[in-house]
Amino acid sequence: MIFDIIRKVPENTQIEVKENKDDGKVFIFFNSSKFSLPCLPATDYPEIESEQSLHAFKIESEKLKYLINDCKFSMGVDESRPYLNGVYMHSTENEIITVATDGHRLSKCSVKNESDNDGFDGVIIPKKTVNEMAKLLDESDKDVVVEISRTKVQFTINNIQLISKLVNANFPDYETVIPGNNNLIVKCNTKAFAETIDRVSTISSEKFRTVKLQIQNNKCIVSSFGEEKSAGTEEIDVIYDGKDISINFNARYILEVLSIITSEKINICFADNTAPTVLKGDNEESNSLYLIMQMRA
Amino acid sequence: MIALLDCNNFYVSCERLFNRKLIGKPVVVLSNNDGCVISRSNEAKKLGILMGEPFFKIKNRVKSLGIHVYSSNYSFYGDMSKRVMRTIKNYCDHVEVYSIDEAFINLEKIKECEYFCYNLKKRILKFTGIPVSIGISQTKTLSKIANKFAKDSEKNDIKINYKGVYKINCDENLDSILKLIDIRDIWGIGKRLSIYFKELGFNSAFDLKKMNQNFARQKKGILVQKTILELKGMKCYEISDNNNDKRKSICVSRSFGQKLTKYEDIREALVLYVQKASEKLRRYNLYCGIVNVFLKTSNYEKKYYKNSVSYVFKEPTSDSRQIWLESDKLLKSIYLRGYEFNKVGVILTDLKEKKQIQSFLFGNNDLNNKKSFEENSKLMSVMDEINRKFGEGKIRLSSDSVGRFKKAQKSKESERKWFMKSDFSSPCYTTKWCDIPFVNTN
Numbered sequence: 001m002i003f004d005i006i007r008k009v010p011e012n013t014q015i016e017v018k019e020n021k022d023d024g025k026v027f028i029f030f031n032s033s034k035f036s037l038p039c040l041p042a043t044d045y046p047e048i049e050s051e052q053s054l055h056a057f058k059i060e061s062e063k064l065k066y067l068i069n070d071c072k073f074s075m076g077v078d079e080s081r082p083y084l085n086g087v088y089m090h091s092t093e094n095e096i097i098t099v100a101t102d103g104h105r106l107s108k109c110s111v112k113n114e115s116d117n118d119g120f121d122g123v124i125i126p127k128k129t130v131n132e133m134a135k136l137l138d139e140s141d142k143d144v145v146v147e148i149s150r151t152k153v154q155f156t157i158n159n160i161q162l163i164s165k166l167v168n169a170n171f172p173d174y175e176t177v178i179p180g181n182n183n184l185i186v187k188c189n190t191k192a193f194a195e196t197i198d199r200v201s202t203i204s205s206e207k208f209r210t211v212k213l214q215i216q217n218n219k220c221i222v223s224s225f226g227e228e229k230s231a232g233t234e235e236i237d238v239i240y241d242g243k244d245i246s247i248n249f250n251a252r253y254i255l256e257v258l259s260i261i262t263s264e265k266i267n268i269c270f271a272d273n274t275a276p277t278v279l280k281g282d283n284e285e286s287n288s289l290y291l292i293m294q295m296r297a
Numbered sequence: 298m299i300a301l302l303d304c305n306n307f308y309v310s311c312e313r314l315f316n317r318k319l320i321g322k323p324v325v326v327l328s329n330n331d332g333c334v335i336s337r338s339n340e341a342k343k344l345g346i347l348m349g350e351p352f353f354k355i356k357n358r359v360k361s362l363g364i365h366v367y368s369s370n371y372s373f374y375g376d377m378s379k380r381v382m383r384t385i386k387n388y389c390d391h392v393e394v395y396s397i398d399e400a401f402i403n404l405e406k407i408k409e410c411e412y413f414c415y416n417l418k419k420r421i422l423k424f425t426g427i428p429v430s431i432g433i434s435q436t437k438t439l440s441k442i443a444n445k446f447a448k449d450s451e452k453n454d455i456k457i458n459y460k461g462v463y464k465i466n467c468d469e470n471l472d473s474i475l476k477l478i479d480i481r482d483i484w485g486i487g488k489r490l491s492i493y494f495k496e497l498g499f500n501s502a503f504d505l506k507k508m509n510q511n512f513a514r515q516k517k518g519i520l521v522q523k524t525i526l527e528l529k530g531m532k533c534y535e536i537s538d539n540n541n542d543k544r545k546s547i548c549v550s551r552s553f554g555q556k557l558t559k560y561e562d563i564r565e566a567l568v569l570y571v572q573k574a575s576e577k578l579r580r581y582n583l584y585c586g587i588v589n590v591f592l593k594t595s596n597y598e599k600k601y602y603k604n605s606v607s608y609v610f611k612e613p614t615s616d617s618r619q620i621w622l623e624s625d626k627l628l629k630s631i632y633l634r635g636y637e638f639n640k641v642g643v644i645l646t647d648l649k650e651k652k653q654i655q656s657f658l659f660g661n662n663d664l665n666n667k668k669s670f671e672e673n674s675k676l677m678s679v680m681d682e683i684n685r686k687f688g689e690g691k692i693r694l695s696s697d698s699v700g701r702f703k704k705a706q707k708s709k710e711s712e713r714k715w716f717m718k719s720d721f722s723s724p725c726y727t728t729k730w731c732d733i734p735f736v737n738t739n
Contacts, residue, residue: 080609103611104655172659210652250655276658293656296670 002028005035048163051149057115059096061157064144065137067098070288071109072130073256076102083169087130090122095287099174105253106174106276106291107260123148124167133162178291182269182278186215187239190266190281193220194258196236200224201251203232209251210295215270216244224251245270247277248295254279257290298404298433298464299536300414301440302421304381305428305448307398308336311377312367314426315726315734323364327352330552330718331368368719376727380425388417393536401437403536415459433464437534438527440465441484442474442502467530475528478502485524490517502528544581549574550642553715556595557638563592564628566715568697569690570643571624575617576684578645579677584613584654586647588620590627595639602638604631611657613649616673617680620645621694688729 009015009030016029019039028035068087076084081103088099095110113119125133136157137144145156148166155162201209203226214221218240223233247270258266263281270277276291304310308326313319323340327333334350344362346355352366359366378397386392391403407413414431421429432444447463457463465474481491483502499505506528514522523533549570557563567590578585591605608623624643680692690697699713724732 078609080607101658103657103659106658174659177658248652274656291658293658296651296654296656 002037051152053147053149053154055120056145056147057091057096057113058143058145059111059115061137061141061144063096063111064146065134067096067109067111068130068134068137070260071098071100071107072127072134073260074100074102074105074107074290075127075130077127078102082167083124083171086124086126086167088122088124088171088174091119093119099171101172101174101291104250104293105257106177107257108174108178108289110287120148122171123153124169124171125153126164126167129153129162129164136160136162177276178289179269179271179275179278182271182275184242184245184270184272185240186220186245186268186270187265187282188220188236188268190258190261190264192236193266194255196222196234197251197254197258200232200234201255203230204251210248211251211254212246212248214244214246215240217241249277249292250295253292257292260288260290261286298407298410298435299437299440299532300402300404300410300431300433301395301437301444302385302400302402302414302417302429302431303444303448304378304398305430306336306338307378307427308367308369308374309338309341310427311370311374312365312723313338314377316723319365323362324367325364326367326369327721328369330554331720332552335369366721368722370719370723370725372728373723373725377425377427381421381427381429384421384424385417388420391536401440401536404433411459411462411464414462418459418461429461431462433462435467435530436527436532437536438484438524439467439530442478442482445478445482446474471530472503472506475503475506476501480505483524483528485520490521493517544583544648546644546646546648547574547577547581547583547585548642548644549577550591550640550644551715551717552640553638554718555714557714558634558636560629560632560634562714563632563638563641564625564696565698565713567624567628567641567643568621568694569699570641571621572617572693572697574643574645575615575620575677576681578615578648579681581648583648583650584615585620585645586610586613586649587645588623588627589644589646590624590631590642591644592628592631592638592641594636598637598639600636602633602636606631609647611659613647613654616677617694621696625696 005028006015013030018027018029019025020027024039024041025036026039028037067089071087075086078084084102086100090097091113094113096113097108097110099106099108101107133155136155140157142158147154147156151166151168153164153166197211200222201211201224204210204224210224212223214223215238218238220236220238220240221233222236223231225231257279261279261281263283263286265282267280267282268277269280274294276293279290279292280286281288309319309324312324312326319338321340322338323344323346324338325334325341325346326336328335331352333352334346334348334355337346337348341364344364346364355364358364374397381398382392382394382400385400385402389402389404390406393401395401404410404413410433414433418429418431421427430444430447432440432442432447434440434443443463443465446465447457447461465471478501479491480486480494480500480502481488483505486494486505494500494505494508499508505525508525510522510525513525527533551566551570553566557566587607587609589605589607591603593603594601606627608627610619610623614620620643628641683692684690690699724734726732726734
């Protein structure tokens with residue numbers, strides 16, 4: 001409530017806050033307005049137990065913003081699998097890496113590790129903290145100090161400290177599911193591909209907006225089917241002359257990846273078997289990698 | 298035009314098929330565990346036996362009134378239902394099987410609806426022995442009402458052209474017909490809604506038809522508004538092609554014949570229910586994303602307990618083994634010692650078709666591999682096929698030591714505590730080789 005009151009105060013207005021300890025109330029004064037709110041003793045506020053920091057590093061806000069924003073859309077929402085409901089952050093000697101997955105798709109982003117430490121073991125930052133941090137990073141361009149302890153993570157940005165518990169679970173071994181030999185590489189225009197999928201998937205009324213991709217001879221036919229035998233099809237030019245590919249995807253998963261990728265062209269790497277499909281921007285600097293599992297035909 | 302075909306006193310009619318002595322006699326069929334009366338012959342109705350009446354209340358009267366009592370025999374009724382539906386489908390292209398004894402029929406291409414339905418009724422009686430009534434009108438709701446008149450024409454003193462068939466036209470006579478129908482008897486208006494509307498002064502179907510539909514929608518939702526429109530002759534519910542589309546969950550649950558305290562006994566019952574539910578899932582070509590197991594004591598138990606717990610599969614499945622593996626763990630997590638349980642059940646939800654299955658990235662489940670997904674599906678369908686051909690439970694999970702809900706007739710096997718009570722069961726005349734009746738040719 002206090003947030004809503006302050007939000008509605010006219011700009012450049014002096015606000016005065018007074019506490020009356022006797023009757024447990026706090027008063028807010030500005031201009032001719034007066035609000036009284038019940039309050040609780042400050043001593044009741046839970047103390048955040050301090051923990052010894054195990055790893056600390058400084059990172060440019062732009063880099064952290066990239067690590068979080070280009071990854072977080074793949075976080076899970078299923079309460080029965082809490083270990084997927086967050087962003088997994090870890091580092092090696094050379095890189096700081098974030099990974100998010102809901103079990104059906106996966107995003108991985110990395111930046112160069114410029115700190116002195118040798119890297120740290122992975123931690124899972126909860127979904128709420130990730131979203132709050134993304135908001136804070138939108139409003140700041142200062143460096144961020146990240147401190148990781150046994151059960152908590154602390155971000156210090158300007159004069160704001162965001163302390164959060166970590167998800168107490170093991171993140172799945174994501175590296176084993178990143179396929180190494182997806183040799184069927186299709187190259188296409190990112191924007192045109194996204195627009196085509198968006199248009200065609202409109203027809204699908206299911207919760208999972210299934211789109212079918214049939215790729216052969218530098219052409220990709222995108223099709224979708226809806227209720228009462230309705231159907232939509234569109235053909236798009238691609239660069240590909242390998243063996244024919246026919247695969248189904250959840251359109252939302254592809255569209256979310258395409259909205260993140262900034263390069264003009266995208267490489268979609270398929271495998272012969274049912275291994276996940278890899279999507280990558282077509283520029284060498286890109287450190288992002290996206291996996292999407294197909295839908296059963 | 299839409300027709301609603303309803304089998305007359307279906308379960309009783311089934312029992313009378315192979316036991317001709319029952320014709321003209323009062324007969325009742327009881328629910329699972331011989332709990333309540335769920336089907337009554339007209340003679341039993343005349344004796345004042347109520348629908349849903351607990352059996353223990355009428356137990357003493359049964360003998361003195363000469364009422365014949367039967368435990369429910371669903372495999373027999375289900376088979377007879379299939380025969381009735383097959384007969385309808387032989388003569389009608391567009392049929393929606395609505396329940397075990399009801400079907401909606403699209404009569405759009407039929408010119409003489411009443412005559413056609415009368416002939417259909419005669420054919421069903423000839424081919425299956427089951428008497429049916431048919432109501433015809435422009436909407437499903439009105440055809441339901443018409444069916445009621447087809448059955449009770451004499452009681453309502455209504456003139457009908459063909460016995461057992463009644464047609465409601467949306468003309469000037471409609472209102473007078475609707476005035477005869479209590480609001481509670483309208484399809485889609487249950488007990489609670491009828492109490493609410495009666496308090497507002499809406500007592501008959503005619504009153505509901507006259508109700509402001511926007512008011513109805515605002516107060517009780519779009520379904521009531523649709524019912525009002527249907528009473529006015531505007532079709533809101535089409536005859537569905539595929540009943541699977543609407544299937545949102547599959548539940549298999551039974552009350553135990555006796556109260557159970559031992560975990561092993563409850564587990565023995567649950568494994569059977571899980572297999573039944575999974576087999577049903579596969580019959581509809583569906584896969585479940587969530588399995589829920591519940592366990593409860595009787596509501597009247599002093600030491601009352603009820604709990605349910607769910608598991609979300611990484612990838613939807615219809616594999617009995619996988620569903621049982623998780624159900625077993627779920628049961629273990631909610632079972633408590635010292636309680637007398639009377640019911641366990643499994644509910645499969647988040648049902649999906651194969652094309653809606655999103656593969657999972659992680660996990661060691663071999664279903665993640667497309668080849669084994671197909672192989673497992675094939676294995677399950679072979680199992681179902683064998684069980685269909687040679688009888689239920691012929692191939693089952695190794696945890697299932699019984700393979701059926703109740704003691705088989707003429708079987709020497711020991712009685713399980715959780716077996717359903719069925720003290721008055723008739724033979725499965727049409728579904729078991731050993732129960733096929735003998736015909737005396739002398």
